[in-house]
Amino acid sequence: MNQKNRFIIAIILNSLIVVIEIISGLISGSVSLITDAFHNFGDVLALIISLIALLYREKKATLKMTYGYIRSEMMGGFVHSFFLILSMLFIFTESIQRIIKPSTVNSIYMIVIASIAFLINAISAFLIKDKPHLHKDKEAHEDLNIKASFVHLLGDALFSLGVVSGGILMLIFNIQYIDPILSIIFSIIIIAESIDILKKTFLSLMDAAPEQLNKITNQILSHSEIKSIHDIHIIKPSSKDIHFSAHIVLKKALSLEKIENLLEVLRCELASFGITHILFQPETEKYHNSEYLCQSHN
Ligand SMILES: [Zn+2]
Ligand SMILES: [Zn+2]
Ligand SMILES: [Zn+2]
Structure with a gap:
């Protein structure tokens, strides 16, 4: 299956999470499920940005676009990682608020939905993962547009895992704060990864010289x-x-x-x-x- 189709499947799967969360959020009256549905809707948009960049990358050069759309990868990676950092900062502050003011919305319902979200995000992440090809200089050349999507989906899978494990630990052992603490750790990891992509794509867009x-x-x-x-x-x-x-x-x-x-x-x-x-x-x-x-x- 080519990269384009794998992205389309990931987009459909992520749209499915949005639908599931909105429906179950409305039925259960859970605000956090609706909030998460908005987050996942943002994910779908970010994946669409990466898909568009991917499609443009394949376009041939024309008399007007003499380079083709050679920079679409860097442009897609830059935009995606920029919004990823914003959404991670949102999760970070939200998690700190949840430690200060704990809410008891965690339920079996939430655990089930988060398990589905975990599976879908994990499957999507490994579906779209780029296999970096090697040049003669033995340096791996990773597509940064695809990497931004991969880091994003992997991060979302981790957050869902945090909700599941936090929810289970709270139900069985009544241990609180596991979910927000995990979310803080994961958001820091994803922010670090995203800043790396943002920096690399920015330098490319600004025509910086590769080091050698x-x-x-x-x-x-x-x-x-x-x-x-x-x-x-x-x-x-x-x-x-x-x-x-x-x-x-x-x-x-x-x-x-x-x-x-x-x-x-x-x-x-x-x-x-x-x-x-x-x-x-x-x-x-x-x-x-x-x-x-x-x-x-x-
Ligand atoms: Zn996301
Ligand atoms: Zn030439
Ligand atoms: Zn000269």
Whole structure:
């Protein structure tokens, strides 16, 4: 089954939780079930955002969108993790309030519903989990849009587990606070994970360089034909793409054929760093040092 269909199943399953919680909330008159239904409705929307990003990622480049929708993964991951942090902060403060002012809404009813929610969220989480593919540099390239959804669903599964175990412990041993204490711990874990995704997607959207720039320039300069390199740009628009461009100053003027051979060697070498799109401007020293007719060159 492809990633798209697995997301659609996760969305349908999560919509099912919303329906179950609203119906059982109305029947039992439990406010917390209705509140949780709203949370899960937010989950459905967040999953839809990730699905849209996933669908756009597959679109081919056009004359207008010359990169295709290469940044949709980072955009989806950024938006999803941003809202995930907000909803975790909400759960965090809500849990603290429940420790200060305990309410006795926990019932067998609640335990049953939370068990269903746990199963659905756990199944959905492992359904959509990305299997990171490996590049030649042996670095795992995780899709951050999918990861945001995975962390979210896994977190929701943990919260439901907290409600179930907290409810059971309260019913049998009359131990309170288990559910809110677990919720506080889980929300801190999910917030930490989400901040990591938010940071990575933000850096990608802002065209930050992936760290290995020194290694790459050293590799390029190891060729005896190349004197220097400047105007280097390296960006990581998606977890699977790294774009690189640079001007290389040659020690002496070479024939176009020799330059093409050199560029082809460089292309292969840079591919081993995970670079998927390369653009070089070969220059002679004369060109590099001359006064330019067009002032845009630097
Ligand atoms: Zn959620
Ligand atoms: Zn130049
Ligand atoms: Zn190209």
